[in-house]
Amino acid sequence: MTHSFDEAAVSGVLGHMNDDHRDDNLLIARAFGQPDATTATMTGFDGDGGVWDAALPGGSVSSVRVPWPGGPITERREVRREIVALYDAACERLGIEPRPHD
Secondary structure: OOOOOOHHHHHHHHHHHHHHOHHHHHHHHHHOOOOOOOEEEEEEEEOOEEEEEEEOOOOOEEEEEEEOOOOOOOOHHHHHHHHHHHHHHHHHHHOOOOOOOO
16 A cells, blocks of 8 residues: 655645656656647655646646655655655656756
């Protein structure tokens, strides 16, 4: 059964990703399903993966669900690790040098 995170965890992660990591959201959406995306917003996640809404040319929006690279998770602290891994994988797929992580 897929793990569901509480509202505080979801709200915190989505706020952080959509306020501080808009470019990362776009890289992930482009690398994992919508290469023509013009913007992307993280809209949710659970223990199996994250979900981004990708805005496409012409005004349509497509949902992109990406499984966590390390497999299913159950702890909030694991979300950051998996998003960083997705970012790194997205950079690799797109031929972009990833920035260093703190």
